[in-house]
Amino acid sequence: MRNEAHIQQVKDATLARFQNLWRENFKANLPAIQRHSPVAKLARKFKKTPAILVGAGPSLDKNIHYLKEAHGKALILASDAAYKPLAHHGIFPSMTVCLDPQEEITKFFTGVTHRDVTLIAPTIIHPHVIDIWQGSVVFYHQHAPDIPVLMEIVNQLPQLGALTPGGSVLSVGYHLAYEMGCDPILFLGQDLSYPKTKTYSRLGANEGETLTGTLNRQQENIVYEEDMNGARLPTLKSMSVSKQWFNWAFTTWKRDLPLTVVNCSEGGILTDNVLMMSFREAIYNYCDKKINVAWQLKKILKSK
Numbered sequence: 001m002r003n004e005a006h007i008q009q010v011k012d013a014t015l016a017r018f019q020n021l022w023r024e025n026f027k028a029n030l031p032a033i034q035r036h037s038p039v040a041k042l043a044r045k046f047k048k049t050p051a052i053l054v055g056a057g058p059s060l061d062k063n064i065h066y067l068k069e070a071h072g073k074a075l076i077l078a079s080d081a082a083y084k085p086l087a088h089h090g091i092f093p094s095m096t097v098c099l100d101p102q103e104e105i106t107k108f109f110t111g112v113t114h115r116d117v118t119l120i121a122p123t124i125i126h127p128h129v130i131d132i133w134q135g136s137v138v139f140y141h142q143h144a145p146d147i148p149v150l151m152e153i154v155n156q157l158p159q160l161g162a163l164t165p166g167g168s169v170l171s172v173g174y175h176l177a178y179e180m181g182c183d184p185i186l187f188l189g190q191d192l193s194y195p196k197t198k199t200y201s202r203l204g205a206n207e208g209e210t211l212t213g214t215l216n217r218q219q220e221n222i223v224y225e226e227d228m229n230g231a232r233l234p235t236l237k238s239m240s241v242s243k244q245w246f247n248w249a250f251t252t253w254k255r256d257l258p259l260t261v262v263n264c265s266e267g268g269i270l271t272d273n274v275l276m277m278s279f280r281e282a283i284y285n286y287c288d289k290k291i292n293v294a295w296q297l298k299k300i301l302k303s304k
Contacts, residue, residue, distance in 0.1 A: 018101055019147075019149045021101050021102070021124070021126075022101055022124040022149055022150065022153065023149065023153075025101050025123075025124045025125060025126055025127060026123050026124050026153050026156075028127040029123055029124075029125065029127055029130065029139075032127070032130050032137070032139075033123055033139050033157065033160070036136070036137040036138065036139055037136070037137070037138045037139070037301045038138070038139060038140075038159065038160040038161050039120065039138050039139065039140035039160065039161040039162075039163060039176070040159065040160060040161030041138070041161075041300055041301065041303070042138065042176070042179070042180050042300065043161070043179050043180065044179070044180065044181045044257075045180055045181070045296070045300050046075055046177075046180040046181055046182050046293075046296070047180075047181035047182075047183075047257060048181065048182075048183050048257075048258075049074070049075050049180075049181070049182050049183070049291060049293070050070075050073070050074040050075065050182065050183070050184055050186065050286045050287050051074060051075045051076075051077055051177040051180070051182035051183075051184075051185050051186065052067070052070060052074050052075070052076045052077065052186045052188055052287075053077050053078075053079075053170050053173045053174060053177060053185060053186065053187050053188065053190065054067070054076060054077065054078040054079065054082045054086065054093065054188045054189055055079050055081075055082055055168075055169070055170050055187070055188065055189040055190040055191070055265075056079055056081035056082040056085065056189055057189045057190055057191030057192070057193075057265065057267070057268060058189075058191055058194075058195055058267065059188075059189055059190075059191050059195070059265045059266055059267030059268060060082065060085060060188060060189030060265075061085075062266055062267070063188060063189075063264065063265075063266065063279040063280075064085060064086070064089055064091075064189075065089065066279050066280055066283060067086070067089070067091045067188075068089075068090070068091060069280075069283050069287070070283050070287045071091060072290055072291065072292075073283075073287035073288065073289060073290060073291060074186075074286075074287045074291070074293075075094045075095070075177070075180075075182060075291075075293045076091070076093040076094050076095075076293075077093060077094060077095045077096070077097060077120075077173050077176070077177060078093040078095070078096045078097070079096070079097060079168075079169040079170050079173065080096060080097065080098045080099075080100070080105055080108040080109070080169060081108055081169070082189060083096050083108050083109060083112070083114070083117075084108060084109075084111075084112055087112040087113070087114075088112075092113075092114075092116060092117055093117060094117070094118065094293045094294065094297060095117065095118045095119075095120050095138075095176075095297075096114070096117055096118070096119055096120065097119075097120040097169055097170075097172050097173045097176065098119065098120065098121050098122065098125055098129065098169065099122060099142075099165055099168075099169045099172050100125075100169075101122070101124045101125060101126055102126055103126040103128050103129075105126065105129060106126070106128055106129055106132060109129070109132060109133065110132065113134065114133060114134050114135050115134040115135055116135055116294065117135045118135055118136045118137070118138055118297055118301070119133050119135060119136070119137045119138070120138050120140065120172070120173075120176060121133075121137055121138070121139055121140070122139070122140055122141070122142050122172075123139050123140070123141055123142075123153060123157070123160065124142065124150075124153065136297075136298075136301055138301070139160060140160065140161055140162060140163045140172075140176075141153060141154040141157070141160055141161065141162040141163075142154075142162065142163070142164075142165050143162035143163060143164045143165075144164075144165065163175045163176055163179075164249075166241070166242050166245025166246065166248075166249065167238045167239065167241040167242030167245055168192065168238075168239065168242040168245075170187070170190055171242055171245055171246065171249075174246070174249065175249070178249075178253060178255065178259070181255075181257050183257060183258050183259050183260060184259070184260035184261065184262055184282075184286050185259070185260070185261050185262070186262045186263075186264050186279075186282050186286065187261075187262070187263045187264060187265055187270060187274070188264050188265055188279060189265055190263065190265050190268060190270050191265060191267050191268030191269070191270075192225075192235060192239040192240075192242055192243050192268050192269050192270055193225060193227060193233040193234065193235040193239065193268050193269045194233060194234050194235060195227070195233055195267055195268070222234050222235070222236065222237075223235060223236075223237055223240050225240055225243065225269040226269065226271075227267070227268060227269050227271070228267070228268070228269075228271045228276060233268075233269060235269065239269075243269055243270060246270060246273075247272050247273055250272075250273035250274065251273055260275065260286075261273070261274045261275065262274060262275040262276075262277050262282055262286075263275070263276055263277075264277055264278065264279040264282045266278060266279065
């Protein structure tokens with residue numbers, strides 16, 4: 001019952017906050033949507049390709065330097081908030097995914113280059129993000145059958161393709177990797193919680209945010225979840241809902257391609273229905289062949 005209440009609270013808050021902005025952003029983005037590629041183009045195009053989904057959780061700092069070992073051997077898909085920490089380490093992901101419709105997320109992309117990176121953007125993204133983006137863009141609709149405004153938008157351009165949001169940016173990233181046929185799918189920096197004193201990875205746009213400040217500001221939205229070591233960690237209701245969403249996706253979605261899902265974050269609350277493995281071990285086990293994701297992606301997006 002508590003979980004259902006959290007889900008409804010998150011939905012109600014999201015709808016009240018964003019429905020007008022969604023409409024405005026979609027209208028402003030229509031010319032860009034017509035110029036750029038739809039997410040439907042990527043379906044099943046990276047079968048059996050390892051994918052690393054990189055979030056900006058505090059645990060990212062533990063393993064970020066190992067990502068260079070996987071570069072050129074996996075499709076690296078970063079959340080918007082993880083982009084700057086990766087760039088500061090000289091690591092540029094194949095793709096970066098956004099979900100938030102607010103102009104505020106431009107902070108994740110200012111002061112760094114993204115010329116050779118593909119942005120996976122919702123049709124309701126703030127148009128200023130598209131204005132500053134230097135690389136290619138792929139648009140997707142948010143699939144949310146219980147939110148009429150978003151379904152109105154989907155129905156205007158149904159051929160574009162849709163991804164399902166589950167409370168966090170990497171839920172969209174997971175759905176994309178799943179639809180592209182990636183295997184295995186590895187999570188990194190996906191804490192969905194606040195361990196110790198930090199709330200985000202160092203070098204990110206939110207690096208200055210302290211745990212005490214977050215707990216005080218978000219007091220009404222804080223709940224506790226058990227992590228992989230049995231400790232109870234504070235988290236937001238929205239991130240708790242995201243954990244539930246991942247468990248639902250892991251156990252409900254079926255495809256005819258093999259799928260292994262591994263959490264390599266070495267921290268946080270994403271513990272159910274996934275393999276747990278250190279990132280170095282996962283690189284050794286799964287990222288052992290050279291692949292040219294950039295060339296494949298360019299070829300796919302150029303096709304008619």
